[in-house]
Amino acid sequence: MASTEANQAGTPALTPEEESKILQQVEFYFSDSNLPRDAFMLEQSKAHPEGFVPLRVISLFSRMKTLxxxxxxxxxxxPALMDVIVGIVKRSSVLALNEDATAVKRVEDLPPVEELSKKTDEQSLYASPFPFDTTLDQLTEFFSRVGELRSVRMRRFLASKDFRGSVFLEFSSPEEAARVAGQSLVFQGAPLQLEPKLRYGATSGVARFGEPEQAQHAVKDVDAEGRRMVAGYQAVVRVLTGDEERELVMLWEWCH
Incomplete structure (x- = not known):
């Protein structure tokens, strides 16, 4: 397939590989892996009676801007680039456009969120360490070579949004995740720690610090500077609501 030519000044040409990445990204936004956990996308889809989300909204997501x-x-x-995006999305077998090709939705209805969350966690791994300048494309390319990869979630600090050097990886099945976890993988010279996400979540920030009240005091003692205090209390809230990503522990280590 030939690359997409620029239709007007300022509209970039896209190679077939770049177009494929764009389609994969849009499909990911609506996937079982992402949609139940993406509050903004879920809100957007629920705002329309048929679940359509405007393409102009999706096209301005940070990752889409890069692609x-x-x-x-x-x-x-x-407008010329929007026409290109429409043409790319039309190739999808899991997405559908509305009549005037301005919005997109899933072809299949979204299963119950609880069911999807359980399924996703069961076929996901925690992996670390990675250099802080590692990109999503590098991670996707690396793990696509070792297993049937569904998604990569780069874990970031709450305050700075910087990559913290660890990821959650979703594979095609629990069996595939277990197979990958059994491998001895090395990324840029560093042996990787791989473990099931559910096992990683069981040793959460609350487990490290004890009761939530103790965790809150631990954050208070880190730094009296206001901005970090706010970040610390956000982390406590995440721990209290059962989030397994250990935001509190990581913020505590970062502030030190």
């Missing part, structure tokens, strides 16, 4: 070669400050996708 579309748009400036980070871009507020509106050029």
């Amino acid at each position: 579309l070669k748009l400036d980070k400050a871009c507020k509106q996708v050029p």
Whole structure:
């Protein structure tokens, strides 16, 4: 397939590989792996009676801007590029466009969220350590070579949004995740720690610090500076609501 030519000044040409990545990204936004956990996308889809989400909204997501070669400050996708995006989305077997091709939705209805969350966790792994400058593309390429990869979630600090050097990986099945976990993998010279996400979640920040009240005091003692205090209390809330990502522990280590 030939690359997409620029249709007007300022509209970038896209190679077949780049178009494939764009389609994969849009499909990921609506996938079982992402949609139940993506509050914004879920809200957008529920706002329409048939579950459609405007393409202009999706096209301005940070990851999409990168794939579309748009400036980070871009507020509106050029019409010619929107036509290209529509053409790319039309190739999907799991997505459908509305009549005027301005919005997209899943073809299949979303199963119950609790069911999907359980399934996703059972076929996911925690992996670390990675250099802090590692990119999503590097991680996707690496783990796609070792297993049937569904998604990569780069874990980030709450306050700075910087990559913390660890990820959650979802594979095609619990068996596939277990097979990958049994491998001795090395990323850029560093042996990787791989363990089931459910096992990792069982040793959460609350387990490290004890009761929630103790965890809160631990964050208070880290630093009296206001911005970090706010980040610390956000982390406590995440621990109290059962989030297994151990935001509290990581923030505590980061502040030190």
